[in-house]
Amino acid sequence: MSASSSQALEYLEQLPVQTHRKLYEQPSTVLAIFRCMLPQMAKTIVMAMLYMPTPFPAGGLDAWFRPEATKVKKEALYILEKLHITVLTQDASRQSACSLYSGFAKSLRQALEGSGSHRSFGVPSNKPEPNKVSIQFLDEYAQRQWENILFYMVGSTVGFGSSVGQEVGKGTKSLLEAGDFVRMSHGKMNITRTGFSFVLQDTNAQVWSLLIEYLRHASQLGMSETDVLNFLFMLGSLELGQDYSTDTLSPTQKQMLEDLTAFGIVYRSSKTSSTFYPTRLAVTLTSDSGALSTTTDPLATGGASGPGLRSGRDATATGFIIVETNYRLYAYTSSLLQIAVLSLFTHLTTRFPNLVSGKLTRASISRAVRTGISSDQIISYLSAHCHSQMQKTTPFLPETVTDQIRLWEMEGERVVTSNGYLMKEFPSEKEYRDVVRYAEDVGVLVWKDDANRRFFINGIEQIQGFLKREAEKRKQRG
Amino acid sequence: MNDIDGTVRTVVKDEGPPPSLLTIVLDTNPHAWAHLSSTLPLSTALANILVFINAHLASGNANCVAVIASHSHKACFLYPSPTPPSPQPHHGASNGEVEMNGPADRPIYSVSDNPNKYRPFATIETAILNNFAKLIDETDEAHLSATPTTLIGGALSLALSFINKSTIHHSPTSTHADALLSLADADGKHSERTTLTSRILIVSVSGDLANQYIPMMNSIFAAQRKRVPIDIIKLAGDTVLLQQASDATGGVYMKPERPEGLLQYLMMGFLPDAFARKTLIMPSAGGVDFRAACFCHRKVVDIGYVCSVCLSIFCEPTLPDNLCMTCGSYLSLRSAQMNPPALIPRKKKKKRRAGGTDSATPGGSTPAGSSTPMHG
Structure with a gap:
């Protein structure tokens, strides 16, 4: 799962179950969701269950994973549940088991086997096109x-x-x-x-x-x-x-x-x-490879004139930015767009036909931070577009520069806020510890205070489910 | 609060697992598949494997696959399709080859514009089916009667060389000079940079591969060095060698009791790549048979004779001219068998005069700690 598809995943997650069910009728959709949205372990679980004739007993699933990997397993199962791909069932003897939602399984099988007559992978035009484009x-x-x-x-x-x-x-x-x-x-x-x-x-x-x-x-x-x-x-x-x-x-x-x-x-x-x-x-919507950076023939685009946007594009394929340890920045580009983006956080001084140069300064970075760009965005932009010469070192950017950019950003913000929920007033130490451990496992725990039995989480749904299950268990026992 | 002080300097760009290359070695030995035809015909098995390949490709966007057939008379690539050697200037009839297979080269299956199929899947499937059909067409009775087994050693080395090549292509700084450099020194330095994780899956049906002991073992050691796990799914027959292969390289060994459920075995046991295997408990061969095959008759032996120079194994002591068949050094095994190992009588230790500490073992008559059983 790449960073680009994670926002699509976020969007998908909040859709209601009816929409999911309807989406899963299309094999191409199912395949795309499987390929791009699911984390690796979720894919493994889905594939293991795809051709399984009976539901996967929860005990078997636990036994399949290494004991130290429970966190990964819980995350994977959580996403699958949230997307309504898996269904939890309980058989007569109260053994819970996991199975795939039948519509999803059917469509995924069709996609893998190429069977069915859904025509969802696009119908190529059979008519001869007189002016076919390259x-x-x-x-x-x-x-x-x-x-x-x-x-x-x-x-x-x-x-x-x-x-x-x-x-x-x-x-x-x-x-x-x-x-x-x-x-x-x-x-x-x-x-x-x-x-x-x-x-x-x-x-x-x-x-x-x-x-x-x-x-x-x-x-x-x-x-x-x-x-x-x-x-x-x-x-x-x-x-x-x-x-x-x-x-x-x-x-x-x-x-x-x-x-x-x-x-x-x-x-x-x-x-x-x-x-x-x-x-x-x-x-490239459903793949990780860069969408526009894979321009194949640099000569073909180099000759194009136009509004001056395209001509610098050929450099992007390999990266065009050089950052030195003294914060000087050189960018081999003539594209107005790239210059505009760079000038958001750089103090640009000179421009040559194929090169702009400037300096990352405290003023330029804090100006960018004030308008809402984070240091991580700047760093990831720079390292994503850095010149092939710089890609030989790890990390690509000089550490002094990345650290300084972060420090400059921190000058302005000393407090980190995160939205969420405060959980408190637990009746017993054990219960508190169970819930905290679960929150830690699913990765929503932000802060905890063991002495006063309080903790802070940034996601409530899983904890709610957990508490409900615990309460049920207690009711059955008591 | 630790996470904002910027101690994590490397920007994690891609959290996803590295692309993985799956190389399938398909044992297409016609004899063995004929035996299996009642439970799992070859066509069904191939269809199952194609679905498995699709599942592998769907598991990661950059995943790739290679399929190699290990047939009775040759080992060849099914995918990627072998590129025909560049057309050489014709030397008349020098090599006596007449272009007879011109029309037969026509692909039997073509990539149809099937709107029900994901295009990349369709291309790979078509290539595999075409090459497989070609391979079957080329097989004639002479090939079949020549040998009852399959060329697994050759197929394995093809797989390893393909993996090596793809790894170099995939390595992040793959300039030409670097590729040559990494070819020259195959040490850890290169494998650190590797982003491609590869594995080999052998779908094996033939038993008795002992006649390829040496090439197999060499491939296994190469795989071990390159950290390429070899997974084995053994549908029929049984060989000592393949078990050792998966054990030595850390792969999965499975011998399904019901071969007709091949797809489920593949999906559950063999689909997880190296990344996923870190979190899963993978099946493995319980007891591994570590017996070796002798170099002279290719028989699996319990006790053999080992050349003291090159460590070749022989099943019987009668060597021609008392010379090792592998390295040619003098090796008289007959004498080793005739004379029982001589035992040099232990010299008496000089008794220490000073101190009576030795009183527990009077006279030093007790044999020293290591008691080698002697033949009487």
């Missing part, structure tokens, strides 16, 4: 569309004038505003804290963030959430460079195509075309 064209198209969106968000904040954002559609603009990525104030657009973290993510995570925002607003537009999700997961399992027919799509999905074309996720030659091409943004 993969390179699709890449350029996706890149242009996506960078326009990013530049729209960043450009006006760092003062590139008001000319930016003319290529971005009205729907996209309102979506960005609705997702609180940008905010209009006094007729001037400003990027928000969420917007900053959005821009600094890798492309794949950006696409997911935007799509999740899209999903949240889908119901307002009269679209069914399941339809939208199914379509997104299907897009992730398509093949780049192949045209697919729109005939089997539902009306909702046809409506979606238009919006996705605006994002650069799919390409259609015209609005009424009966076929569509997924771009690299789409086919």
Whole structure:
């Protein structure tokens, strides 16, 4: 599970059980959820149970895991339960057992075996296309569309004038505003804290963030959430460079195509075309590989002129930033977008045709921190895009620099807040200790105070379930 | 409060497990599968293995797979499809080869545009089925009658070389010079950087592989050194060798009682990769038979004779010319058998005059601690 799909997982987790059940009717969706959303151990458990004729007894499951790995097991089972993939059953002799939700199991089997007639992996268009587009064209198209969106968000904040954002559609603009990525104030657009973290993510995570925002607003537009999700997961399992027919799509999905074309996720030659091409943004939705950084042919993109957004892209494939231990930063790029992003937290001084240089200063970092960028975001952005020469050392960035960035950030924030619940007034020491241990195991414990039997957690659902089970046990015993 | 002081300097970018390469060595020995045909025909087994491969690919986005057939007369790749050697300029009829298999090369199965199948699965499946059909077509009666067993040693070395190659490709700093460097020194330094975790799964049906003892053992030691676990699923027959292979490399050994449930065995016992195995209790062979096979007749022996120079094992003392068959050094085993080992009588220790500490063992007549049983 990568960082980019974890936000999709978060979104999926909060869906109600009916939506889950409906989603699991589509084999492509099930396969995509399995491939990208589940942690490794959850996958192992699912696969072990997939062809098992009887439910997996809980005792057997315990015996299968090493005793020191209970934490991993609980986490995996918790996610599976939350996504309603596994069902806990109790047989006549009160032995609890675990089994897969039948719809999920059926669809996953169909996906693995390639059986059934669900046609959920995309219907390739059989009609000969007179003007078939190349993969390179699709890449350029996706890149242009996506960078326009990013530049729209960043450009006006760092003062590139008001000319930016003319290529971005009205729907996209309102979506960005609705997702609180940008905010209009006094007729001037400003990027928000969420917007900053959005821009600094890798492309794949950006696409997911935007799509999740899209999903949240889908119901307002009269679209069914399941339809939208199914379509997104299907897009992730398509093949780049192949045209697919729109005939089997539902009306909702046809409506979606238009919006996705605006994002650069799919390409259609015209609005009424009966076929569509997924771009690299789409086919990497359900994989870890970077969406736009895999541009294959540097010569092909190097020659492109345009608004100056694309020409620097070829450097991204290998990384373009060099940070020295004296906080100087050199970036081999001529892309306005990258320069704009860098200038969010760097004091840039000089610009050459293919290089900008500057310095990470206390002022520049604390300015970034004040506007809502965290030090971790800066560090991960720098290390994700650092030059291949720097990638030879571990860690990629000089430690003095990363430490100093963190220290600069900490100057402003000495207190960490976390939302959650305080648990107190436990009747007995044993009960307190049991619950604390459980909270620690599932990883929600933030702070504890053994003397006063109090602790603080940032997630309540699991603890509630645990307490309920404990209470039942006590009732049975007493 | 410790987590905000920035002591964790390495930015954890990807928490996911490393990509894993699964190399399946499929024993396609026709003789053995003929025996199994009533419970588990080869076609069913292959279908099960294909589902298993899909499950493996679905378990991780960067996971990859290789399939090698260990047939009766040759070992060859089923996936990735072997690339045909680059077309050489024709030397007339110098090698006497006539292009007879031109039309037969046509793929029997083609990647259909099946909307019910995930595309990457379909490509791999088609490649495996095509190559397998080709392999079966190439097998004629002469091949079958020549040998009742399978070339597992060759297949294993193919698997190991493929794993080595992929590991170098996958290594994060895989510049050309580095690849050469890591080829040159295969020591720990390289394996630290490795991000690809590989394992070998042998689906074995043939018994009696003792005639390949030496190549097998060499492959096993190579795998051990490269930290590649060898998993064995033994559907029929029994060999000492394969048990040792999984034991030495830390792999899983399973001999299913009901071969028809192959898929469930595969899914539960063999799907977890090295990362997942850290948290699971994996099945293993209970008692491992560590017997070796002799180098002269390829028989599994309980007690044998060992060359003192090269440690080759022989089952009987009559060697031609009293020379070791492996290293050629003089080795007279006959004398070892004829004369019982001589026992040099123990010299009397000089009695110490000073101090009466020795009073417990008067005269030093007690034999020294290690009592070697002697033949009378």
